[in-house]
Amino acid sequence: MTRHVLSMVLHNVPGALARVVVLFSSRGVDVESLSLDPTERGDVSRMDVVVGLPAGRSPDQLVKQLSRLVDVKSVVAVADQARNQIGA
Amino acid sequence: MDTVTGASSLVRALEDAGCEVVFGIPGGAILPAYDPLLDSAKIRHVLVRHEQGAGHAASGYAQATGRVGVCVATSGPGATNLVTPLADAYMDSVPVVAITGQVNRSVIGTDAFQEADIRSICLPITKHAFQVTEPEDIPAVIAEAFALAAGGRPGPVLVDIPKDVLSATTTYTPALPVHTPKVTPAANEVRRAATLITSASRPVFYIGGGVVRAGAAAELRTLAERTGIPVVTTLMARGAFPDSHRQHLGMPGMHGTVPAVAALQQSDLLIALGTRFDDRVTGVLDLFAPNAAVIHADIDPAEISKNRKADVAIVGDCKDVLVSLIAAVRQAPVLTSWWAYLDGLRDRFPLGYDWPADGKLAPQHVIERIGTLVGPEAIYTSGVGQHQMWAAQYVGYERPGSFINSGGLGTMGFAVPAAMGAQCGVPDRAVWAIDGDGCFQMTNQELVTCALEGIPIKVAVINNGNLGMVRQWQTLFYQGRYSNTGLSTHKRVPDFVALAEALGCAGLRCEEKSEVDDVILRAMEIRDRPVVIDFVVGEDAQVWPMVAAGTGNDEIMTVRDFKPLFDEDL
Ligand SMILES: Cc1ncc(C[n+]2csc(CCOP(=O)(O)OP(=O)(O)O)c2C)c(N)n1
Ligand SMILES: [Mg+2]
Numbered sequence: 001m002t003r004h005v006l007s008m009v010l011h012n013v014p015g016a017l018a019r020v021v022v023l024f025s026s027r028g029v030d031v032e033s034l035s036l037d038p039t040e041r042g043d044v045s046r047m048d049v050v051v052g053l054p055a056g057r058s059p060d061q062l063v064k065q066l067s068r069l070v071d072v073k074s075v076v077a078v079a080d081q082a083r084n085q086i087g088a
Numbered sequence: 089m090d091t092v093t094g095a096s097s098l099v100r101a102l103e104d105a106g107c108e109v110v111f112g113i114p115g116g117a118i119l120p121a122y123d124p125l126l127d128s129a130k131i132r133h134v135l136v137r138h139e140q141g142a143g144h145a146a147s148g149y150a151q152a153t154g155r156v157g158v159c160v161a162t163s164g165p166g167a168t169n170l171v172t173p174l175a176d177a178y179m180d181s182v183p184v185v186a187i188t189g190q191v192n193r194s195v196i197g198t199d200a201f202q203e204a205d206i207r208s209i210c211l212p213i214t215k216h217a218f219q220v221t222e223p224e225d226i227p228a229v230i231a232e233a234f235a236l237a238a239g240g241r242p243g244p245v246l247v248d249i250p251k252d253v254l255s256a257t258t259t260y261t262p263a264l265p266v267h268t269p270k271v272t273p274a275a276n277e278v279r280r281a282a283t284l285i286t287s288a289s290r291p292v293f294y295i296g297g298g299v300v301r302a303g304a305a306a307e308l309r310t311l312a313e314r315t316g317i318p319v320v321t322t323l324m325a326r327g328a329f330p331d332s333h334r335q336h337l338g339m340p341g342m343h344g345t346v347p348a349v350a351a352l353q354q355s356d357l358l359i360a361l362g363t364r365f366d367d368r369v370t371g372v373l374d375l376f377a378p379n380a381a382v383i384h385a386d387i388d389p390a391e392i393s394k395n396r397k398a399d400v401a402i403v404g405d406c407k408d409v410l411v412s413l414i415a416a417v418r419q420a421p422v423l424t425s426w427w428a429y430l431d432g433l434r435d436r437f438p439l440g441y442d443w444p445a446d447g448k449l450a451p452q453h454v455i456e457r458i459g460t461l462v463g464p465e466a467i468y469t470s471g472v473g474q475h476q477m478w479a480a481q482y483v484g485y486e487r488p489g490s491f492i493n494s495g496g497l498g499t500m501g502f503a504v505p506a507a508m509g510a511q512c513g514v515p516d517r518a519v520w521a522i523d524g525d526g527c528f529q530m531t532n533q534e535l536v537t538c539a540l541e542g543i544p545i546k547v548a549v550i551n552n553g554n555l556g557m558v559r560q561w562q563t564l565f566y567q568g569r570y571s572n573t574g575l576s577t578h579k580r581v582p583d584f585v586a587l588a589e590a591l592g593c594a595g596l597r598c599e600e601k602s603e604v605d606d607v608i609l610r611a612m613e614i615r616d617r618p619v620v621i622d623f624v625v626g627e628d629a630q631v632w633p634m635v636a637a638g639t640g641n642d643e644i645m646t647v648r649d650f651k652p653l654f655d656e657d658l
Contacts, residue, residue: 015207015217022211064390070216070236 001030001052004059008047008066009039009073016071020047023065029053044073094223095120095254098187101230103130104262107158109149109512110134110187111142115162116202117189120254134512134541137533139166141505143173144531147182148509151492152467152519154303156183156237157509163189164202167248168209172499174244175213179496180324181301183242185233192252193221207248215243220250223258231263239268241388242301273385273404273412281359281383281400282416288357288381290426291317294340294369297324297495298362298386299406305329305488307410308361315420317359318430320348322369324495325362327485337430338439341369342635343477346437347430349635349644350653354429355380362386362406365395366496375640385409437633437646439481444626451550451625452478454604455522458548459483461608466518467510469493471503471527473557475550477631479522501530507545508538518546518612525551525577528584532591538618539592546611547593547620553578553627560630564648578624588620597622 010016017036024031030052037046053059059077066075098121102110109132114122125133136142139161146157161167167188177184191200207217216236218229233245285291299308305328312319312335319329320340329336338345340352352358358380370376373395384398385406392401402409441452455478464486470479470493485491492510494502507521528549538545559573588595594614598607598621611619635644642653
């Protein structure tokens with residue numbers, strides 16, 4: 001497992017969080033921690049997620065898959081902690 | 089701004105979105121919407137017999153016309169019956185909008201009668217799902233749903249509307265046009281692709297369904313002819329390049345032709361357009377096209393480098409990509425020895441089949457004759473199984489969109505309702521469903537719909553008495569232990585001719601080679617009702633060639649245990 005930090009901006013609409021979380025589970029992504037915070041703009045929220053991916057799987061694909069979601073305004077893998085082994 | 093009910097607003101919004109037909113079944117929660125539907129002069133409602141049929145019909149309509157297909161269901165069980173067709177449309181990137189009724193807003197979340205959280209159920213199988221909470225939002229949501237379904241990589245979109253939102257009084261404000269952002273293929277990537285194409289010695293166009301969705305068949309032909317590069321078309325792209333064209337090597341993959349599979353395996357450059365390196369095409373990924381550089385163009389950036397790393401990645405609509413490539417490729421590569429190799433394979437390993445030893449009809453012959461007699465202007469649909477693979481192999485497709493089948497999900501029961509939907513969209517073309525005896529028993533009730541609504545599809549049931557594809561695997565990998573694959577359809581349970589008549593169709597049967605052409609021609613002459621032909625064929629026919637699951641494409645077998653690419657030094 002390698003650990004990656006994703007920083008996202010989500011539209012504040014019902015179901016947006018569910019869609020993101022379901023994507024993680026359908027694509028076999030381990031969620032280590034997740035936080036959702038309001039922003040000053042009421043219509044969007046900020047979401048930070050730490051995910052674990054199987055060794056050798058880059059977060060790029062995940063970022064692209066998350067970007068496809070209508071209610072995800074933006075998503076970036078903030079820190080490439082690819083060498084940071086979880087539990088190693 | 090007019091004062092209307094939410095339901096009228098929905099119908100007007102659908103009309104404004106260009107919707108001309110919806111497939112559905114009413115029920116409590118969606119009932120308000122059915123009242124103004126009765127008065128719509130623009131929208132035809134086709135009353136199906138199962139919501140799964142409505143969903144596949146919407147998909148068949150969408151694939152035959154290139155427009156958005158629409159299905160309607162009530163809350164709870166009506167909505168959950170749409171799950172399979174929505175998953176199917178998601179996998180095959182088909183623009184479908186599903187409208188479901190929902191229980192009243194005040195009782196959502198209380199396990200009310202016929203409440204199902206369809207939006208959550210459909211999360212992983214829709215591009216997006218809306219639940220409308222305010223009646224005045226209806227026009228904008230419908231417009232956005234249509235734009236999302238058709239825009240970018242197409243797919244299904246769900247619109248769930250509570251009953252009280254449909255009954256409420258509101259105002260109708262036509263939606264503003266929805267802007268779908270368009271990506272232009274990056275010029276530098278196109279230039280790099282052009283350089284690779286010009287200098288390749290064993291290039292191949294690996295064409296997927298994206299080329300069909302983009303309406304880019306003409307551009308593909310121009311580039312293919314200008315470069316002389318061989319073309320293979322996947323199951324979802326059959327017809328994107330004419331089968332009769334000299335440069336076409338056929339379908340690659342698990343049941344692909346030897347030249348098509350070999351072209352990918354031996355290639356030094358895959359030009360992959362609108363395709364996703366599906367496991368049924370690649371076989372074991374690590375052994376797929378080991379020496380090839382990859383140009384991968386797709387409208388969905390998430391597909392690029394998902395399974396196979398692309399050396400050149402072009403994000404964009406296949407039509408735009410092809411237009412840019414046509415402009416950028418100035419010189420054709422030299423392919424004399426590549427073609428000599430491929431033509432050699434073509435001569436030595438053409439598609440072929442044996443007649444069953446028991447004297448029964450060969451299913452491949454039946455399908456080949458349908459293709460020949462009905463011709464390339466028709467639309468063909470299929471179910472899932474052996475008959476599907478033979479329909480992909482033995483009908484000659486010349487036009488994009490002329491073969492509509494369930495590729496990604498592999499949904500048995502797709503053929504009949506998809507044919508129904510396709511026929512509604514293109515009433516002037518013949519529409520033939522090539523179905524299996526197993527698949528047909530899943531969705532044949534839609535023939536009632538076809539009979540009553542004047543939708544004159546033809547259904548060729550390739551009746552091999554078995555869940556044939558599963559039986560083939562049992563023959564090959566389970567020592568011929570046939571666990572639960574016999575259907576007794578050769579004992580005439582059900583009797584498909586009698587069943588056809590009971591469903592309001594003409595029923596014909598064919599058991600002899602000498603009758604095949606006659607019965608097809610007779611079916612073509614019947615225009616006042618749908619026709620079902622029970623083709624009783626041998627149960628032991630197998631689909632060849634085959635790349636067994638879990639092996640590499642080099643191990644393609646033309647018949648059991650004969651592996652030309654693996655065993656021979658070519
Ligand atoms: C809904 C569904 N259930 C099960 C399967 C697994 N399956 C794939 S092919 C097949 C057999 C189909 O039988 P039939 O329609 O008679 O076609 P044949 O292979 O005999 O041509 C089965 C059961 C499936 N693809 N879809
Ligand atoms: Mg069968």
